[in-house]
Amino acid sequence: MKVLVPVKRVLDYNVKVRVKSDQSGVDLANVKMSMNPFDEISVEQAVRMQEAGTATETVVVSIGPDKAQETIRTALAMGMDRGIHVKTDEEVEPLAVAKILQAIVGEENPELVILGKQAIDDDSNQTGQMLGALLDWPQATFANTVEKDGNKLTVAREIDGGLQTIKVDLPAVITTDLRLNEPRYASLPNIMKAKRKEIAAKTPDDYGVDISPRLATLKVEEPAGRSAGVKVEDAAELVAKLKTEGVI
Amino acid sequence: MAILVVAEHDNQNIKDATHKTVTAALAMGSDVDVLVAGKGVKDVAAEAAKISGVRKVLACDHVSLKKQLAEAMQEVIVPLMDGYDAVLAPDTTTGKNFMPRIAAKLDVMQISSISGVEGADTFVRPIYAGNAMATVKSSDAKKVVTVRPTSFDAAGEDGSASVETIADPSGDIKSEFVSEELSKSDRPELTAAKIVISGGRGMGSGENFAIIEKVADKLGAAVGASRAAVDAGFVPNDYQVGQTGKVVAPELYIAVGISGAIQHLAGMKDSKIIVAINKDEDAPIFQVADYGWVADLFNAVPELEAELAKAGY
Ligand SMILES: Cc1cc2nc3c(=O)[nH]c(=O)nc-3n(C[C@H](O)[C@H](O)[C@H](O)COP(=O)(O)OP(=O)(O)OC[C@H]3O[C@@H](n4cnc5c(N)ncnc54)[C@H](O)[C@@H]3O)c2cc1C
């Protein structure tokens, strides 16, 4: 089974977010960028499936500027076979990402696409589900465990009430949740090896996808701030304060 | 404009998130219908008909909708969209699962997890774990929107809309429900509770959560957790509060042994009053806490329980 893993380069999750003073967006100049944490989990899942003999080939794709190649290299260093870089300096919305991925699926014919459940920059949580709909494939989102049996996947999903297990026919789309696995660190020899792996250079035009945005960002602001309150010394003081506030 | 709200329910009861989504819909336009899709949903549809401001309830009763899986929901909703300008659903794991499929089929960009409605095509939504608020305007003909329930008041229940049964979903569905392991609890649901008390890595073990549960029982509170506590296996995944877990905004949020990472704050910083109990006085959680108590939680939490008992809780 061939597996395709789309990965996004995002602001590192440890970096403090700064909103630009002209309200045009978030300041991304000279800040650390990394692979979206959920996508690391997807890469790990694909590599484990290959190690287990379930996956025969693993292909990573990223849509973004030149630097997105670094993110692809990270996935290759973790063990994936080859990459596809769809180069654009524009911000690409989930719908357009899903359309590009649909075209790539058409060319590559994977049986499984593993995406992250959400990109931690736009927090959209859409792309995998959109891809599923465009391909008319079933989906198993927020995966906690994934098992292949025959031409089906059994996936336990993290839902609001607990865990839900579903079975989907292959080909399918899955999106990963935090507890699916713990992504490995790439070893130095594997980082060296990854430098020689192939990355195909593409553009959205190659796939005939119009990436013009459907949403215009009118402004981006700081959220309403909270400030530190007071310290209490003991339970009696705390309970008294909470009673005064009327919350207990 | 005509707006369809997809109800959140468990085939027995309608969830409050529906009422909140109706409020968001009414801020966009006045013709708001509610879709109740499920199995054996007669009672749920009757409850939906009572929501104030609702014009009409559409009920779809079919075995394939029992768990509201994404593909079956898509089969029901997409054909209905000829008659609507917008579709809204709460951004629960159910809504998050099926809504983007509808958007893709309609060729529109979904607007996820809105916290404000500025007009029929303009919305406010948190991005970067709530560290920035974006105001976005959609140029799509139809709007597909998921709504953050904690950001809207619940619509009232003095309505009397009519209930109309609609055709069963058709189409070939390539996924099937196998089983569910739901957390059982007599405590209120995290997202609906007026008081939430959450434990973090500082709790040390799942057994130690018992001291938090005792306080929760005194206060009628729900119990939540940080990601670290879930990852360590102290509590189930559905306890997780945060950017990638549940968003809560209770009257009172008590964080115990939680450092206050931005991903956690994203899920609780809209709470009215925040209390933090942490032995590290430099823990970032204290920067958002109205009341901070620098103490060892293994002393502080039982003390709090005893004090509440003394006060008659
Ligand atoms: C993609 C991604 C998504 C994430 N999503 C979420 C999310 O949704 N929700 C979430 O919570 N996190 C999330 N995280 C994780 C987040 O970054 C933090 O790692 C996590 O919130 C830390 O949990 P914690 O505060 O319990 O643990 P720690 O940061 O380890 O803090 C433990 C605290 O307990 C205190 N403590 C220890 N012992 C005691 C004691 N005896 N008495 C009193 N205090 C004590 C310590 O002083 C410390 O402050 C996410 C991370 C990533 C990368």
Ligand SMILES: Nc1ncnc2c1ncn2[C@@H]1O[C@H](COP(=O)(O)O)[C@@H](O)[C@H]1O
């Ligand atoms: N520009 C991109 N390039 C490759 N994959 C992406 C891109 N944007 C989103 N994805 C994938 O879609 C997932 C969900 O993103 P989102 O829907 O934006 O929250 C991510 O975890 C990635 O797997």
